[in-house]
Amino acid sequence: MSHRVVKKRPYVSSTLAALLPSTLGLIAALPTPSLAQEAPLAPLTFPRSARTVARRIESITIFGAHSLSREAIIALTNHKEGDLITEQTLSEMTEALLQSGYFGMHHLDHPEDAVKIRSEERNDHPGWVNILIEVDENDTIHQYNITGSGPIKPEEIQSHLHLGLVYNTAQVSRDLHDIQALYNKQGYVVTFGQDLGMDSVRSGVLNLPILVARVAEIQILGNRKTRPFVIRRELETRVGDYYNRNTLREDLRRLTNLNLFKEIDPQELSDGSGKVRVLLNVVEKSSGLYNGGVSAGGTQGLTGFFEVSDANFRGAGESARLHLERGITGNAHTEEISFTEPHIDRRRTSLSVDLYDRAVYPFASGVQNAALSGLNSSSNIYAQQRVGASLAVNRALSRNLYVGVNLRGESVQTNPIGLTGNNIAILQDGPIFSLGGHLSHNNVDYAIDPATGGAQSLLVTFGQSNLQTPQITASPLPSEAILHHYVKSEIDWRQFVSLQGPRRPGKPEDERSTLAFRVLAGSSAGTLPFTEQYFVGGGDTIRGYQDGRFWGSNVLLGSIELRQPIAKGFKGVLFADVGDAWGGSFENVNLQGLSQDGFHPRAGAGIGLRVHSGFGLLRLDYGVSPEGGKIHFGFGQSF
Numbered sequence: 355m356s357h358r359v360v361k362k363r364p365y366v367s368s369t370l371a372a373l374l375p376s377t378l379g380l381i382a383a384l385p386t387p388s389l390a391q392e393a394p395l396a397p398l399t400f401p402r403s404a405r406t407v408a409r410r411i412e413s414i415t416i417f418g419a420h421s422l423s424r425e426a427i428i429a430l431t432n433h434k435e436g437d438l439i440t441e442q443t444l445s446e447m448t449e450a451l452l453q454s455g456y457f458g459m460h461h462l463d464h465p466e467d468a469v470k471i472r473s474e475e476r477n478d479h480p481g482w483v484n485i486l487i488e489v490d491e492n493d494t495i496h497q498y499n500i501t502g503s504g505p506i507k508p509e510e511i512q513s514h515l516h517l518g519l520v521y522n523t524a525q526v527s528r529d530l531h532d533i534q535a536l537y538n539k540q541g542y543v544v545t546f547g548q549d550l551g552m553d554s555v556r557s558g559v560l561n562l563p564i565l566v567a568r569v570a571e572i573q574i575l576g577n578r579k580t581r582p583f584v585i586r587r588e589l590e591t592r593v594g595d596y597y598n599r600n601t602l603r604e605d606l607r608r609l610t611n612l613n614l615f616k617e618i619d620p621q622e623l624s625d626g627s628g629k630v631r632v633l634l635n636v637v638e639k640s641s642g643l644y645n646g647g648v649s650a651g652g653t654q655g656l657t658g659f660f661e662v663s664d665a666n667f668r669g670a671g672e673s674a675r676l677h678l679e680r681g682i683t684g685n686a687h688t689e690e691i692s693f694t695e696p697h698i699d700r701r702r703t704s705l706s707v708d709l710y711d712r713a714v715y716p717f718a719s720g721v722q723n724a725a726l727s728g729l730n731s732s733s734n735i736y737a738q739q740r741v742g743a744s745l746a747v748n749r750a751l752s753r754n755l756y757v758g759v760n761l762r763g764e765s766v767q768t769n770p771i772g773l774t775g776n777n778i779a780i781l782q783d784g785p786i787f788s789l790g791g792h793l794s795h796n797n798v799d800y801a802i803d804p805a806t807g808g809a810q811s812l813l814v815t816f817g818q819s820n821l822q823t824p825q826i827t828a829s830p831l832p833s834e835a836i837l838h839h840y841v842k843s844e845i846d847w848r849q850f851v852s853l854q855g856p857r858r859p860g861k862p863e864d865e866r867s868t869l870a871f872r873v874l875a876g877s878s879a880g881t882l883p884f885t886e887q888y889f890v891g892g893g894d895t896i897r898g899y900q901d902g903r904f905w906g907s908n909v910l911l912g913s914i915e916l917r918q919p920i921a922k923g924f925k926g927v928l929f930a931d932v933g934d935a936w937g938g939s940f941e942n943v944n945l946q947g948l949s950q951d952g953f954h955p956r957a958g959a960g961i962g963l964r965v966h967s968g969f970g971l972l973r974l975d976y977g978v979s980p981e982g983g984k985i986h987f988g989f990g991q992s993f
Contacts, residue, residue, distance in 0.1 A: 409439045412482035418489045421520050422456060427489065430454045439483055444471050451489065455524030459492045459552070492521040496558030504566035505542060505596055511562070521552055521560065533564070541600030543567040545626060565628040567597045576636045580614055584671040585634065587697055588612070590753070597622075597630040604753060606860040611801045612696075614639055614666050618860030640968070641666035657681050659688075671696050679713070686713035686737060702750035707743070714738040716889060716902040717948070736780070737769040738885060754797040760790040760815075766885055770824050776942045780884045782821040784835055788886075790815035799857055802971055803925075803964070803991060804850040805866040806857070815842040819883045840886065844876030844909070848993055865919035872993040874911040874933070881939060882907050888935040891956075893986030894993070896931040897977025898958030900984065903948060907938030910953075913993060917964070927962035929975065929992070956980075964991070 414435055416424045428434060431447040451457055451469045458468040467490070474484040495517060500508040514532045517525050530546060537544045547563030572593060574582050588608045590601050602620060609618055621633040646660040663675040672695055679688035690710040698705050715737050742764025750756050768781045791814055798807035822835040849871045857864040876888055884905075890896050891903025895911055911933030920926045936953040943950065960983075962975035975986040 409481055409483050411435050411437050411439050412476050412479060412484050414485045414487065416487050416489065418491060420491050421494045422491060427451070427487065430456070431487070439473070439485075444473060444485075447471055447485075447487070451487075453524070455522040455526075456492055456520050457489050459521060459523060460490055492523070493552045494519055494558055495521055495552075495560050497556075498560050498562060499553065500562045500564065502547070502564040502566065504564070506537065506540070510536075511564070515562075517560070526551075537566070538599075541598040541603075543597055543599070543624070543630065545628060567624060567628050567630045569593050569595055569597045569632060570629040571631045572634070573631065574634050574636065577638060579638060579641070579666060579669045580636070580671070581669045584612075584614075584666075584669070585609060585636070587700075587702075591632065597632075602632065603859045607797075607799055609634075609636075610799070610860055610862050612671060613802060614641060614671065615860075617863065620860060638666075643969070645969075657686070667693075681713075686739070688712045704746075704748045706746040706748075708745075709743045711739070711741045714740055714885075716885075717900065734771055735769060736771060739767045739769075740764050740885075741767075754795055756794045756796065758792045758794070760792075761788075762790075763787045766821070766883075768824065777945060778823055779940060780943055781823050782819075782883055782885070783824050784819065784821035786817065786819045786821075786883060786885065788815050788817035798848075798850060800862040803862070803966075804848075804870070805852040805864075805868045806850055808847070808849040810848070811846045813842075813844050813846070816840075817842070817880075817886065819881075819886075821883055838881040838883070840878055840880030840882050842876065842878045842882070842886070844874065847871075847873045865922075865925070867919065868915075868917045870913075870915040870917060870991070870993065872911070872913040874909060876909040878907045878938070884940055887938065887940060890933055890935045892984075893973070893975060893988045896933055896956055896958045896979070897929065897960055897975050897986055897992075898931075898979030898984050899956065899977075899981055900948070903981075904935045904950065904956065905938075906934075906936040906941060906950070908953075909933070909935045915992070923966040925964040927964060927975070928960075929962060929977070930957070930959040931977070932957045 411433065412435065414424075414428050414431075414433075416427050419427060430451055432450045433443065433447055437443075448466075448469050448471050452465060458465040461467045469490075470488045472486050474486060476482045476484060498512055498515065500511050503511050511533060514536060515529050517529065534544055544567065545565045547561075547565055549561050549563055551561060553559040553561050569591060570593065572586070572589065572591065574585050577585065589605045591598070591605050599622075606618055606620060609615065615636045616639050617637040619635040621635070623631040623633065642662075642664045644662050646658075648656065648658050657679055659677070659679040661675070661677045663673070663677075665673050667674040672693070674694075675690070675692045677688065677690045679686075681687060688711065690708070690712055692706070692708040692710075694704060694706040696702075696704045715735070717736055742762065744760065744762040746758060746760045748756055748758035763785070765785050767783050770781060773781065792811055794809070794811035796807075796809040798804035798809055817840045818837070819840070820835050820837045851869045851871075853867040853869065855866070857866060878888075887905040887907065888909035889902040889905045890909060890911060891899035892901035896903070911931070913929065913931045913933075915927055915929045918926045918928075932955050934953055934956050936950065941950050941952070956979065958977045958979040960975060960977035962973065965972040965974075969989070971990050973986075973988045973990065973992065975992070977984050977986060
C-alpha cells in the first residue's frame with residue numbers, strides 16, 4: 355500500500371526566484387532515483403551552496419502499512435507536511451516511529467530495519483522535499499489467548515488490555531505492568547510465560563500466558579516448645595494453593611495474637627518459575643509464670659496469694675491457670691482453676707472452662723449508709739463470695755468474624771454488713787444462672803497493644819436469679835427468695851488508628867503513635883440482681899472515679915486515648931472518658947459517697963504510662979474528675 359500527496363505552491367518568493375537558476379543546476383547534476391524502481395533509501399543531504407535556503411516537507415508517502423492509517427503513521431513521526439526539514443529531521447522521525455512500538459517485531463536483532471525513511475528533492479519546486487517512509491508494521495491482533503489467569507477471570511484480565519488492532523510492544527509492556535498491579539493489589543504474585551506475544555502458528559492470535567505463583571513449601575524455624583501444628587493450624591496459606599501476600603499477612607496477625615512469640619520473621623523465596631517457598635522464623639516467649647507473695651489493700655486487708663499459669667501448656671497453645679488467695683487479716687479467699695483449648699476442631703472452635711470460689715469487691719473502699727443511723731457493724735466492707743463455674747465455646751465464622759456461647763452458674767453470698775432502708779437491698783444471696791451469646795468482629799493487628807484495626811461485639815445474656823436478703827442483726831426480718839428473670843444486651847465498639855502507618859507483619863514490637871476510641875452501650879429488661887448491674891468508674895471505664903462508683907440497668911460510655919511511644923517498651927498516654935450507668939431497681943440505694951441520681955454524663959481525664967514487662971503489659975493511670983484524682987493500676991490496655 356502506498357500513499358502520495360503532492361501539493362503545488364503557486365507562489366515563489368523573490369529571493370527564491372533569484373537563486374532558482376543556480377539551484378536548478380545543482381539539482382539537475384544530482385542523480386534522482388525513480389519511485390517506481392524503489393531505489394534504496396538514503397539520508398537527506400544538502401549541497402553546501404544551498405544550506406542557506408530553508409526547506410519544507412512537500413509530501414509524505416507511506417509504504418508497507420497494513421492496518422495503521424497514513425494519518426496515524428504521520429502523527430507518530432511528530433512531523434507533518436509543511437514543517438521545516440533539517441539534516442536531523444529524518445533521524446528524529448525514524449526514532450519516533452521505532453519508539454512508538456508498532457514496528458520492529460519481525461526485526462528483533464536489527465530493529466532499525468523496521469523503519470526506513472528517505473527524502474526526495476522536488477525538481478519542479480525548489481526548497482520543497484518529498485519524504486518516503488517504508489515500514490514493516492507489526493502483526494494485526496484478531497484474538498486474545500489468555501491462559502493461567504487462576505484466581506482472576508480472563509475477562510477481567512482482557513479489560514486491562516489497551517492494545518489496539520496492531521500489536522504494540524510499548525503498550526504490551528504497560529499492560530503487563532497493569533496486570534501485575536491487578537494481581538498484586540489482591541495479594542497474588544505473577545510472572546509471564548516465554549510464549550508471550552503473537553502466536554507463531556495461528557495468525558492474529560496474541561498469547562498471554564500468566565503464571566500465578568503457588569506455595570511450594572512452608573517451613574517453620576526457631577520453635578522449641580511450640581509444636582509445629584500449633585502454628586500451621588493458624589495458617590490459611592497452604593502448600594499447593596496460590597500464594598497470596600494478603601492471606602499470609604492475616605496469618606501472621608493471628609500468630610502474633612497467640613501471644614506465644616516475641617517475633618515472627620516471614621521470608622518469601624521464589625525462583626521465578628511460579629513456585630514460592632515460605633519460611634517462618636519465630637522467636638518464642640517464655641509462656642510459664644509462677645507468682646506468689648503478700649498484698650495489702652483497703653478492702654481485702656493483708657492477703658497471701660500464689661499463682662501458676664502457662665499460656666502454652668504442653669506446647670499445644672493451650673492455656674492453664676491455678677490461682678490461690680487467702681486473707682490473712684480477713685476471711686476472704688479465692689481458689690480458681692481455668693483451662694482453654696483454642697482448637698477443638700478444624701474450624702477454630704475454642705473451649706474455655708473456669709471453676710472458682712472467688713471473693714469479689716465491687717468497690718475500691720468500704721461503704722456505709724448515706725444517713726448515719728447509729729448502727730454499729732464489725733465491717734463496712736461490701737464483698738461477694740461467688741462459687742461456681744463457667745463454660746464458653748467460640749467459633750470462627752470467617753477470617754475475622756466469630757460467634758460464641760457462654761453458660762454460667764454460681765451461688766452468691768454477700769458480706770452481711772450493717773445497712774438499712776433501701777441500702778439493704780444490695781445484700782442478696784442465692785443462685786444465679788445465665789446463658790449468653792455474642793457475635794464479634796476483630797481485625798486488630800496485635801490484641802495486647804493494638805495500633806490498627808478494630809473490634810466490635812454484640813452480646814445478649816438471658817439470666818435467672820433466686821435471691822434473698824440475708825438475716826443480719828440490723829435487719830431481723832429476712833426476706834424470702836424471689837425468682838427473677840432478666841435480659842442484658844450491649845454493644846462494644848473499639849477502633850485503633852495508627853498515626854505512623856501499620857506495623858510490619860509479625861512485628862508487635864514496632865511501636866506506633868495510636869489514637870484509640872471506644873463506645874459501649876448496654877441496656878436490660880427484667881429485674882437485674884445487684885451483682886449483675888452495669889458498673890462504671892475506675893481504671894477500665896471512667897478514670898478519676900472510685901471503682902464501681904455508678905451502677906444501673908443501663909450504661910453508656912465513651913473513651914479516647916492518644917498512645918505515644920516514649921522509649922523502647924514504654925508508652926505515654928493521654929486519655930478522656932465520659933459516661934454513666936443509671937436506672938433499675940437499685941437506683942435509690944444511697945451509700946455514703948456513692949449516691950445515684952439518674953443519667954448524668956460523668957467525665958474524667960488524665961495521663962498514663964504503659965510498660966511492656968515479663969508479666970505482660972503494665973498499666974498505670976492518673977485520672978482527674980469532679981470528685982478528685984485517682985491512681986489506677988492494672989494489666990493490659992484499658993480497652
